[in-house]
Structures are given as C-alpha cells and as structure tokens.
Amino acid sequence: MRDFATSDHPGVQTQLNRLAALSLPQGRYGLETIEAICARLGHPERRLPPVFHVAGTNGKGSTCAFLRAMLEAQGYTVHSATKPHLVRYNERIRVAGRLIDDAALAAVLAEVLDAAEDLGPSFFEVTTAALFLAFSRTAADACVIEVGLGGRLDATNVIPAPLVCAVASLGLDHEAFLLRPEEGTPAEPIARIAFEKASIAKPGVPLVTQTYAAGAVTAVLETAARHGAPVHLRGRDWWCETAADHFILRDDQGEVALPLPTLPGSHQIDNAALAVTMLRRQSAVPVTPAAMAAGIRAARWPARLQRLGAGPLTALAPGRAVWLDGGHNPDAGLAIARHFAGRQVHLIIGMLANKDPAALVVPLEPMLASIAVVPAPGHDAHRPEDFAAHSALPVLPCRDVASALAALPDDGREVLIAGSLYLAGEVLRLNREIPD
Template sequence: MRDFATSDHPGVQTQLNRLAALSLPQGRYGLDTIEAICARLGHPERHLPPVFHVAGTNGKGSTCAFLRAMLEAQGYTVHSATKPHLVRYNERIRIAGRLIDDDALAALLAEVLDASEDLGPSFFEVTTAALFLAFSRHPADACVIEVGLGGRLDATNVIPAPLVCGVASLGLDHEAFLLRPEAGTPDEPIARIAFEKASIAKPGVPLVTQTYPGGANAAVIATAACHGAPLLMRGRDWGFEPGADGFVLHDADEMVTLPLPTLPGSHQIDNAALAVMMLRHQTALSVSAAAMAQGIRAARWPARLQRLGDGPLTALVPGRQVWLDGGHNPDAGLAIARHFAGGLPIHLIIGMLANKDPAALIAPLDPLLASLSVVPAPGHEAHRPEDFAPHTAQAVRPCADVAAALAALPDDGRDILIAGSLYLAGEVLRRNREFPD
C-alpha cells in the first residue's frame, strides 16, 4: 500500500484500496488500455488547456516546477500533474495551483475506476485518466504534465497535440522496462533511452531538449524527424552561460539574462533553462523576462536537494543543516556530489530499493563522506548495509530508521544528507511534518 499512500479521508482511502488491488499484466505494453479508458470517459485528453509535456530521466519534475512558477508569475492559471507523490496521493493532481481536495479526488478516482476496472488498468493508467478528467473540467490557461516512465509508452502520451514538449537530462534508469528487447529500436542503451523519451514528440509541436552523451543526440534528432517535430537542442540550437549571479540564455533570436534558481544545485540552471526555452518556443502564451525571472526564484520542488526545516527529525540534530534528496541513479548521484563538492565532508544516511544500483550514489559521494548510515526503504525491499560496503571507504553503520541514524551521528556540526529513494524521502517529510502543498 505504500506505493499508493494512505488517507485520513474515508472516501479517498476506499479508492486507494481499489488502486492498490490493480496490477499491470506481465508483458502488456502500449497505449491501448489508456486509449480505451479515455474513450469511455469522453476523451478528456482532447479537451485540455494548452499542455506543456515534459519527459526525462532526471530534472523533469524540476523543469515542470519552473514552468508552473513562471506561468503563474505571468498571471496565468495553471493545472499541473507531477509524480510520484511523496506523502499524499493528492500531490499528483494540482488544479489551478492547488492540490486536489479529498472529496473531489475520491469522486474522480471512483468515476475512473468504475468505468475501467473490467479493462484491467494499471495504477498509472487510472491516475492519468483521472488527471485528464480533472483538467478538462476546470478552466485554466495551461497544463504542465510530467511523463511518468519513459515517454513513448507512458499513459500521458495519448495527449494529441501539446503546446510544446521538453526532454530533460537522460541517464540509465528503469532498464527492465525501457531497455527490453524490441525490433527497430536503438541498440546502445543511452540511445534507446533517448528514443523512448523523445517519442513524446508530435507533428508540428516544438521539441526542446538538452544535449546528451553517446548516441543519444542522434537518436533524439532521428526521433524528432520521424514525428515531424521541430527540434531545438541545447548546444545546437540554444545554450546558456552561467555566471556568479545569473545566467545568459541564447538562441537564434535573442539573448536573455536571468537569475540563478533558488533551488539548490548547479544542475537546476539546466532545468530552468530548458523551461525557459520551452516557453520561448511556443506562441500561445506570452511570458515576459520579468515573469521568467520571478518564477525561477519562486520555484520549489520537494525532496530534490531540499534543506529540511524545523521538525521532529531535525530537532534530533539541532543547529545542523539536513538535506533531503530522492535521487537514486548515477546522474542524480553526480548532481548531488557537485552540490557538496568543496565543502566539509558530510554524513550520509541512505535507504535504497534493492532493484537500484548501490554504487549509483555511493561512487560519486564517497570522497565527500564523513560517515555512512544505512536505513530501510519504508515498505519496500531495500539494500542491506553489506551491499554498500564494496563501494565505500567508510565503515557502514546499520540503523533501524532515519531517527535512529540521526541520533547516532557525532555532534560535529557537519551537514547531513538523507538520500537514496523517493519512498524514503516521503517518509522523512511525513515524520518531519513537512507536507508538500
């Protein structure tokens, strides 16, 4: 049940119980089921406000946060759909800037499940149909919709004509799904990932991307051409130069100077720049440079290098900076390492699902560590302390939970990072009473 959250609202909990009972039949891939669900519901995906559609391995959630913040700074009303939720399922559906309320959520999920249970839908297909219904029924100027997994076969990819599509950074993750053998797809793993993500492209719809390693760039170029999507690739069609106080972004039309993001991490400049370029290369909604600047400063995205505030967990280490990040793949590990590089060694508390690579975070972070504590990933099979030992020079300390790990740290004033899983991040936010709003 941890995947689907729990709710204090009886009506929501009833529907969450129904969601938890769903399973994805093994070997079923494709969009047929979500298309059938949408047909039964009157095709809400065809009646959405203008859509900004964002895929990527890392950074897509932050890119969505920047898009929403910049659009709202311009005065637009924005629906947004991001994933996964951290504490409450409601976080997945934001209507006109506010999380969907419990009564509306219960009714919405019941409507979708009643219409589709005989089709054997997955959790993600029901969730996607629910957000389509919600967004089609409430007026707004724009929708910001994050892809869940991959792109080509993600349920959100039934949106027929987004305003603009974007692809954030790429890396290896969810290999069992995204790299499964299929004729006609690229052989190189990173190129296959690029093909899957870039396949959200639609005819005539601008596709804005970062630049990528290996054969990924070629895969993106080929995929955009196949779909008839105008491609704007960083390093080829646009770019930026960061400075001490901001960054200068440029494309074929002009240059614009923007402030550094408030969100921590140098990688957030990449995500902010991608969001700006998506705004600049659509013509339906005008956003001024001033609103872009305001949105870049205002954007928030929980559990991505989030500095925790006062709460029951941080009270265990008073006066210390405690950081939280849900990243769990190599690119996330490198981004986190860049943030802490050059400072004093940090204490790492890690909990990681057993199907993830324990070296993904440990390898880039190990030179920066003062200690390493391993905790379970709540409700899931997790790596054991001995799984991390081959990848670190640190002694590995097993702990029952995050609270015990914090309490066991030496009183040396060093920063603390809690990382390795979004499930763990959600539990930390819940226990520290910092609920995403």
C-alpha cells in the same frame, strides 16, 4: 506498498484501496488500455488547456516546477501533474494551482475506476485518466504534465497535440522496462533511453532538449524526424551560459539574462533554462522575462536537495544542516556530489534493492564523513553490506532515520538523507513538512 499511499478521507481511502488492488499484467505494453479508458470517459485528453509535456531521466520534475512557477508569475492559472507523490496521493494532481481536494479526488478516481473496471487498468493508467478528467473540467490557461516512465508508452502520451514537448537530462534508469528487447529500437542503451523519451514528440510540436552523448542525440533527432517534430537542441539551437549571479540564455530570438534558481544545485540552472526555452518556443501563452525571473526565484520542488526546516526529525540533529534528496541513479549521484563538493557530509541512505547501490555512494565518497543505512519504507531495500562494497568507510546499520540522526557524532557536519523517494516521503511526513 506506499505507491498508493493512505488518506484520512474515507472516500479517498476507498478509491486508494481499489488502486492498490490493480496490477499490470506481465508483458502488456502499449497505449491501448489508456486510449480505451479515455474513449469511455469522452476523451478528456482532447479537452485540456495548452499542454507543456516534459520527459527525461532526471530534472523533468524540476523543469515542471519552473514552468508552473513562471506561468503563475505571469498571472496564468495552471494545472500540473507530477509524480510520484511523496506523502499524499493528491500531490500528483494540482488543479488551478492547488492540490486536488479530497472530495474531488475521491469522485474522479471512482469515475475512472468504474469506467475501466473490465479493462484491467494499471495504477498509472487510472491516475492519468483521473488527472485528464480533473483538468478538462476546470478552466485554466495551461497544463504542465510530467511523463511518468519513459515516454513512448507512458499513459500521458495519448495527449494529441501539446503546445511544447521537452526532454530533460538522460541517463540509465528503469532498465528492465526501458531497455527490454524490442525489434526496431536502438541497441545502445543511452540511445534507447533517448528514443523512448523523445517519442513524446508530436507532428509540428516543438521538442526542446538538453545536450546529450552522440548516440542519444542521434536517437532524439531521428525519433523527432519520424514524428515530424522540429527539434530545438541545446548547443545547436539554444545555449546557456552561467555567470556569478545569473545565467544567459541565447537562441534565435536573442539573449535573455535571468537570475540563478533558488533551488539548490548547479543542475537546476539547466532545468530552469530548459523551461525558459520551452516558453520561448511558443506564443499561445506568452511569458515576459520579468515573470520568468520571478518564477525561477519562486520555484520549489520537495525532496530535491531540500534543506529541511525545524521539525521532530531535525531536532535530533541540532545545529546542523539536514538535506533531503530522493535521487537514486548515477546522474542524480553526480548532481548531489557537485552540490557537496569540498564539504564533508554524513550520509543516511535507504535505497530500493532494484537500484544500483554505487549510484550515490561512489560519486559522494570523497565528501563522506560517515554512512548509515536505513530501510526504504514498504519496499525491499539494499543491506549495509551492499553499500560497504563501494566505500572504504564503515557502514552503520540503523533501524530508521531517527536512529541514524541520533547516532551522529557531535561534529556539526551537514547531513544528507538520500536514496529513495519513498524514504524522502517518510522523512517529510515525520518532520511535518507535508508538500502542498
């Protein structure tokens, strides 16, 4: 599976092969294994620079990108951990501002895998322990760490005392894991999701949130209270208003006016505002409004409404704007639809079979000029008829993205390639836009 990637570096590939052989035993939930691994490694999670910890369904990766860019604009050295990788596993671990190099990656993965061999660790537990080791051994001013799945039982949740925690937007995704029956958890699905995400809260550590549906807000507040975390809820404790060329953030510290993000999509204003509010809720790593503005302009986040540059794939669609987005759930579909509102776009979609085929097609339907369906590399994917059930348009099956681009009518309309981060990674690789 492409989760584990491949590498041109023999040492890295050896460790990636070991990672690929791991499996998570069915029914094993909890933090006991990652805690045991960290103990064997001397508890690197306790020796990290100040941590900004971000959970959420959508937007957490972009929030992390804004955080890193603003901190770096202030002149700080920043470690960051985001997921998943798109092309190279190295993308998951950025040490002091740069992707971890192959030699260091091979060494740290080998160290963790050797230490944890008899514990039956998962891919994610090994990855998390590896980034803890890498971050604990190199000096930096701050760490920006994205939660992988959920929050309560995510391996990153062994970080004992982050500087600030946050929960980005909430929606239904990964239901088999996050909504599995468990006594003492909320019954309403969105409230259960909120409970899982907000459970990264720590005693005395600010928890910054967006605004949510009533049941989710209640779950966030109750969860934070159980953990002893002060909550900073959008719409109650902080506010964000958008103008023509800037947005204004207001909280108990006053107002600050900041530029609109360079990242496309109105939802990126929400993510930038969440990141700014996180910075304003702490004083250990101060960031000026000027650095916040510079970081908001500089932030980049691949495969999220990314306009592709010149390359072998886009050469097949000359004169068109070709967009790439890895979003695959209903909230992502709504965000993408807002971006293309009032325009016509050709959709090339490849989506994992365990995702909802209506998630993107339904909100985009009024803007769609055509639909072409391609495989999701290395995974079981939805068939053309799965999408046809949710659209009045004919659905064209194509063997790959290149074929779908070549089959487009000569109308100059924009193109959106979407539906899976696995597909997005393949597109970036083929267009020679490798994330760095």
